[in-house]
Amino acid sequence: MAIQVANSAIKNRNKLLxxxxxxxxxxxxxxxxxxSCSESKDETALPSNEIIExxxxxxxxxxxxxxxxxxxxxxxxxxxxxTLNPPVLKMSEQELADSNAVEAQDIALANSQFLRFVxxxxxAQALRNEIMTVRKVLAADLNSNTKAGLASCxxxxxxxxxxxxxxxxxxxxxxxxxxxxxxxxxxxxSDAQPDLNQQQLQLAIDIAKNSExxxxxxxxxxxxxxxxxxxxxxxxxxxxxxxxHHLCVAPTxxxxxxxxWAIVDLTDGDLVGIRWTELGESGPPIEVTERQLENEFxxxxxxxxxxxxxxGDWQFDYQITSSDGLEITDVKYNNTLVMKSAKxxxxxxxxxxxxxxGYSDAIGCPLFSSAVVIAYDGPQxxxxxxxxxxxxxxxxxxxxxxPWPTPCNYRYEQxxxxxxxxxxxxxxxxxxxxxxxxxxxxxxxxxxxxxxxxQVETVAQWDGQKWQNWxxxxxxxxxxxxxxxxxxxxxxFFNKQQQGYYIEPNRGQFGDGSKGDFAYTYFTVxxxxxDEGANDMMTLGFCCNTDYQQGPEQFMQxxxxxxxxxxxxxxVPQIKNNGTPGEEYCWADTRVENGIKKIxxxxxxxxxxxxxxxVDDEA
Numbered sequence: 001m002a003i004q005v006a007n008s009a010i011k012n013r014n015k016l017l018x019x020x021x022x023x024x025x026x027x028x029x030x031x032x033x034x035x036s037c038s039e040s041k042d043e044t045a046l047p048s049n050e051i052i053e054x055x056x057x058x059x060x061x062x063x064x065x066x067x068x069x070x071x072x073x074x075x076x077x078x079x080x081x082x083t084l085n086p087p088v089l090k091m092s093e094q095e096l097a098d099s100n101a102v103e104a105q106d107i108a109l110a111n112s113q114f115l116r117f118v119x120x121x122x123x124a125q126a127l128r129n130e131i132m133t134v135r136k137v138l139a140a141d142l143n144s145n146t147k148a149g150l151a152s153c154x155x156x157x158x159x160x161x162x163x164x165x166x167x168x169x170x171x172x173x174x175x176x177x178x179x180x181x182x183x184x185x186x187x188x189x190s191d192a193q194p195d196l197n198q199q200q201l202q203l204a205i206d207i208a209k210n211s212e213x214x215x216x217x218x219x220x221x222x223x224x225x226x227x228x229x230x231x232x233x234x235x236x237x238x239x240x241x242x243x244x245h246h247l248c249v250a251p252t253x254x255x256x257x258x259x260x261w262a263i264v265d266l267t268d269g270d271l272v273g274i275r276w277t278e279l280g281e282s283g284p285p286i287e288v289t290e291r292q293l294e295n296e297f298x299x300x301x302x303x304x305x306x307x308x309x310x311x312g313d314w315q316f317d318y319q320i321t322s323s324d325g326l327e328i329t330d331v332k333y334n335n336t337l338v339m340k341s342a343k344x345x346x347x348x349x350x351x352x353x354x355x356x357x358g359y360s361d362a363i364g365c366p367l368f369s370s371a372v373v374i375a376y377d378g379p380q381x382x383x384x385x386x387x388x389x390x391x392x393x394x395x396x397x398x399x400x401x402x403p404w405p406t407p408c409n410y411r412y413e414q415x416x417x418x419x420x421x422x423x424x425x426x427x428x429x430x431x432x433x434x435x436x437x438x439x440x441x442x443x444x445x446x447x448x449x450x451x452x453x454x455q456v457e458t459v460a461q462w463d464g465q466k467w468q469n470w471x472x473x474x475x476x477x478x479x480x481x482x483x484x485x486x487x488x489x490x491x492x493f494f495n496k497q498q499q500g501y502y503i504e505p506n507r508g509q510f511g512d513g514s515k516g517d518f519a520y521t522y523f524t525v526x527x528x529x530x531d532e533g534a535n536d537m538m539t540l541g542f543c544c545n546t547d548y549q550q551g552p553e554q555f556m557q558x559x560x561x562x563x564x565x566x567x568x569x570x571x572v573p574q575i576k577n578n579g580t581p582g583e584e585y586c587w588a589d590t591r592v593e594n595g596i597k598k599i600x601x602x603x604x605x606x607x608x609x610x611x612x613x614x615v616d617d618e619a
Contacts, residue, residue: 070206071269074199078128086115087126088163091134095198101134104159104176111183114174117165132194133162137175138365139306140321140536150185152177158184162194166267169193169245171538187531192538193247195323200247200266208251208262211271217260218253227251227262228408248272250359252435254408259435261357277351277436296367302378303365311381311393314418318379318395321536323362323371324446326379326397326414333422338501340448342426344414345537346551347373348442348572349434350544358439360543363399363412373410376400384417392419405588405599408435412443413603425510427607430575432588437579441586443606444540444551446533447569448526451495455566459523460492467492471563473556475522475548478505487611491521493569494613501610506573512605515585517573519606522552526566533568573606 081089088109096102108114109131118129137158142150150158157179163172171192175185196204208214208227218224228251246267253260263272301307302320306329309316316331316339327343350358364371376398384392395416401409411431418424428443451457460467461476464483476490484490487502488509494500506517524532532555533540541551552570577586584602591598 068206068210070203071210074203075269081130082126082128086118087129088115088118089128089130091131091197091199096134097136100178101159103181104161104178105131105134107176107178107181108161108163108174108183111174111186113186114161114163114172114183117168117170117172117188120167127168128166130164130166130197130200131161132164132171132197132200133160135160136304138303138322138536139319140303140324140327141175142306150175152180152184164194164247166247169247187535189531189538191245194538196249196266203269204249204264204266205251207264207266207269207271208253211262213271213274214253214260214262217274217276221255223253223255225253225255227253252408254406257407259408261435275357278438298375298378299365299367302375303367309379309381309395311418312420313422314393314424320375320378320397321364323364323538324536325363325399325412326375328395328416331424333418333424337450338424340450341534342416342445342447344412344428345444345446345533346539346541347410347412347430348444348541348543348545348550349410350440350442350546351436351438358543359435360539360541361410361412362539363414371399373399373401373412384419391421392417392423394418405431405433405590405601407433410434411588415605415607417609422612423609425607425609426571427506427512427605428573429603429605430577430586431601431603432577432579432586434577434586437577439577439586440546441575441577441604442550442572445571445573445607446552447571448534449493449501449567449569449610451493451500456564457493457495457500457567459562459567459569460494462490462492470523471561473522473524473559473562475520475553475556477548478517478519478521489611492613493567493610498613500613502613503569504609504611506606506608510605510609513603514605515575517571517575517606517608519571519573519608520548520550520552521572522556522570523562524552524555524568524570525560525562526568533570571608575604575606577604 137153159176161174171189171194173187174183177184246265248265251262259277261275265272306317306319313334316328318328321327325344329341331339347361361373362371363373366374379397382394397414400411404411413429415427430441460469462485488504489502490505491503508516550572579587586604587602
């Protein structure tokens with residue numbers, strides 16, 4: 001079978017020119033802060049006419065007590081990998097799940113397309129590469145963009161192999177058919193970092209715990225605790241984490257009302273800086289159960305297979321993805337296709353508008369997944385009752401990070417609402433509690449609308465008097481001065497037959513206690529041959545940007561003509577949490593009531609409503 005290469009890194013719209021200047025668009029889990037600590041000289045990519053010398057060597061562990069065993073072992077493995085052909089640090093057989101995973105790794109490393117960027121394009125010098133994940137292909141991996149190449153994978157005979165290139169800050173994903181012993185599809189993602197393997201995760205913890213600065217901070221408070229959130233990747237403003245796109249993570253030490261964030265650079269192998277944050281009051285701890293950590297039923301029923309749901313005039317397929325939450329596909333109303341796909345790629349969570357640092361959370365499957373906040377039970381169907389009358393139903397998926405709601409643990413919800421009159425809403429909610437009382441949550445929602453089967457759409461925006469068609473890919477920020485139509489619509493999405501939807505952003509009018517989305521909305525051209533979020537994505541964009549650079553903007557470079565195109569909508573709300581007693585929002589707490597544990601939640605909902613043009617012809 002011929003290899004299908006969906007190479008988003010080298011296509012015209014999401015370029016990775018291996019010998020050119022890189023644009024600082026990160027598809028990573030990012031953390032932004034200001035620290036007063038020293039750092040090594042920046043080593044960003046150079047213009048193509050200069051020779052780039054890179055040995056892949058780790059630093060001497062600046063700020064660490066000593067060259068402890070795990071760091072010394074890893075340094076030696078990296079040095080040795082640079083002498084290999086190919087120059088790739090493999091996962092050990094002990095780290096891999098089974099013999100098929102071992103074989104899949106070997107098959108991928110024998111494929112020339114998979115190894116395309118493991119050496120420098122000008123000098124052929126070995127670059128630092130490492131296998132991060134080898135796992136069975138899940139239902140969400142078999143997206144329509146790659147089904148042609150993965151037809152043989154429908155019988156669970158394929159494995160997904162992820163390799164990270166430290167030099168280019170690039171991830172290569174290969175799909176290996178074990179039966180045919182071939183690589184059947186490859187995706188390259190520029191400025192993207194996959195989930196850590198077990199060795200990298202333990203190394204991050206060891207670096208944090210052996211740092212002189214971290215030990216000093218903990219010892220000064222008489223603390224001896226283990227970190228959490230160690231696998232969440234981060235960035236750091238004005239440091240090599242951000243400028244050089246190093247692989248950085250943030251093991252976090254939680255104690256009472258405070259948390260110590262330790263920013264670890266796994267590219268250089270040292271500590272970059274620390275920061276204390278306030279967590280607010282917390283209640284008694286929640287017991288972590290085996291069921292919460294490893295829910296095999298959820299994985300087997302909703303991650304390994306695609307299921308079908310039908311109720312009333314609505315029907316769709318659905319699956320829980322590895323890291324893009326619950327995805328619903330091929331949504332039909334009265335047997336007419338209205339939405340090809342809708343999912344939530346990431347929750348960007350930033351703390352402190354002044355210092356700007358935080359996490360990016362992935363939501364997804366409870367097993368063999370890069371998600372930190374995992375699916376809790378399967379999707380649930382709930383009736384929508386308005387004024388005592390049933391108006392439709394909601395399809396809801398809960399994601400929790402055990403042991404929520406204790407500090408530095410998160411809970412999110414995806415909510416798809418479907419109404420008897422043809423309306424629908426794509427919504428999400430944060431249930432707190434998080435790592436601070438001053439957080440801003442920005443869920444990155446991707447909505448692939450379809451009007452029938454024509455796949456040619458137009459988008460228009462209300463300017464206060466009439467609808468104005470968008471000519472180019474662009475974004476819009478919902479603000480206090482945004483102009484809405486008489487019925488509260490902001491956008492109109494339609495085809496040549498004037499079929500389609502009015503789009504009503506959330507302003508707090510939906511009766512769910514929300515306070516408005518203040519969302520960034522993007523419309524981009526859909527390219528079937530390029531993976532622009534259609535497949536299960538690694539984390540998209542910076543966690544802590546306060547402007548339009550939330551991730552989807554990278555699919556608008558350069559801005560394309562929207563006319564006569566199949567379009568994709570991206571929606572990124574901005575929700576400010578509050579832990580102040582009496583003013584709680586995006587918050588949760590554990591209280592003692594009548595001598596027993598009581599969890600109180602103040603959720604914040606976000607997401608737009610879609611109204612059929614045939615039902616509401618007047619805006």
